[in-house]
Amino acid sequence: MRTRIFRGYRRAVASVAALGLIAGMAACGSSDDDQGGDAAAAVTATGTDDGSELTLWTRAPLELQANALVDAYNKTHKNQVKLTIVPNDDYVAKVGAAAGSGDLPDLFAADIVYVPNWTKSGLFADMTERIGLLPYADKINKGHIDAGTYEDKKYVLPFVLDLSVMFWNKELYKAAGLDPEKGPTTLDEFKTQALAVQKLNKPDTYGTFFGGNCGGCNVFTWFPMVWASGEEVMDPEGTKSLLDGPAAQKVYSTWRELQDAGAVDPGSKDETGATWVAAFQEGKIGVMPYPATLLKTAAETVDVGVTGIPGVSGGQSTFVGGDGIGISKDSKLSDQAWNFLSWLTSEDAQVGVLAANDSTVARSDLADNQYSAKDPRIALINKVAGEPQSKTPYAVNFQQAFNAPGSPWVTLLRNQVYGDAGALAGDNSAVTGVLGQ
């Protein structure tokens, strides 16, 4: 009996050892096959296209563009990208869990304002040398490149750009006696035009709208008003808030005056961001800052005019948002992943896929293309993206200071529009407090 048990035990140990040996050999094999292994492979401008399967994660708002890009790449390359779309609210948690267990996909995108935090946390592989080999490296959107640069190393390229621009409803402008082809060029014009639409006294129709309980919405749409005025919202290190400057104060007072005049849709006060574009799309708003990526959708129901977001006395700016993309620290196929990224910045992808789908291109030398030529609004959006006053803000604690529910920025903006406007200095210090943590 004991002998039989012992034999069984020996057999089990031998099986485990054999399996371990096979697994070890397999691991060695995979190591040999890993042409993306940074140590062995020479870095090239186009990477390796050898039929590997790459994994890519992105968040749901970019599903349309991500699917189009992946489909086009898979059709023209031996490598095949397997795309996973993650619900927006789950994305940070999913990336965090994968980062902790070393299971990040080969490629993943991130909201560009979170990129500084993620590069500092070491989630991306260094692409400095590879990006330097691209012949058009200096034409790639600087805001995204800067956001993905940490300690002089570049980790991220633009995936999809999302810009904020001013939209107006041409029908309502006509009815209000405004020039339907001319949007606001200063903050005062913005106020005047919104008030003019309000004076129509159309039921359920208002001069303007903003996300009154949404930090991200107003980062996206109010920061450009400050930049267009020639001022900054933070210091270059992203550790000190400058949201109490003269231009910022003019932005707040403009919105407060519009609110006091009843020209802001009452829904703004509750708006958490889930439906902040809906009222314009329904034709009920005269003029408001809006995401440029939604031009096609908005134009289905509204005759839309587009211009850059104006400053106090002119100028134009936009928040160059959207997602950056990089190779993960856990990828064993970095050369193959780079093949996808180098293609992503090529004319084939930027014009043939993104511009064809009404998305903004991420290269200034491709701003004028066959698609923008057909629609001057898209040409204008591409042009504004390249303006020196258009920016992507940089701060490691950006999410906590601005985007998080209950962030000090939300407190600041609500006080400025609805509450105690005299609290500005204290509220600005609270933003600095979080940025500097």
Added chain:
Amino acid sequence: MAPATTLTKPPEGAVAPTGASRRRKRRPQMAGWAYAAPTALFVLIFFVTPVLLVGQMSISDWGLFAGNRGINAPENFTKVLDDRLFWPAVWFTVKYTVVTTVILIGLALGLAMLVQESSRWTGFLRTSFLVPSALGLASASLLFYALYSPQSTPLGFLGIDSFLGTPTAALWSTVALIVWRFAGFYMLLLLVGLQGISGDVYEAARLDGAGRWHTFRYVTLPLLKSSIALCTILCITGSMLAFDQFYILTKGGPDNSTVTIVQLVYNMAFFGQNNLGKAAALSILVLGALLVVNVIQFRGLREKES
């Protein structure tokens, strides 16, 4: 009368149990363990292990992206207490829990009594009250978000300017959603309790001359105590863990007035702070608070029953 069991020494001459009889006695014990093992394993994997892991996280410097960087006790707990939103969130969660529990249990009891007797409309009413419970909480919250949206609200006739724009409005609008969503569910639990009360008791009370109020006060309520206690425990636990409804309706606003404890945990872990250690410390505090509340409730229930 001889006791059924004894701890005294066996009488002289009694036969000591042999190895074989011990094995025979142990066999049912082993069988019992074998039956319980799958459940025990399930509990170990899916309850005990996560709680231990959260415990470890709560005393560790554990970043969302950086992983575990070693023990830092009790820093996470002190950081939680220093968080500017901690005490407002505790106060709001307690307020919300009290308001929701009182309204829900009161309304559910009223509904249960309304549909207790069989009549022509009983089936229709029971179904109507219960239907909202079939909807997921997130879906219900989105539905109410649309109902409350000033751009599309069919509730405009109520003359309310903003359903979510002020702290008070946001609280009561969310309570309205929760009452709509859960009243039918608690009604069902209480209805089962009501129907478990024998008709003879009511008959006896009627013969003793008890009116409707006295019957309700001295017959129905005492006999429904267990059902009410169950509903209260469920309601308090659910309210203390409130998240979805506030995340969707208010995002903690306006002006951080509706931040619940669980929303604070979420913010600490995933939205902004990326600090799993601090979030775990707060989770442990919430778990402790829930245990205390539940123990008090169970003890109160047991004392009343005895």
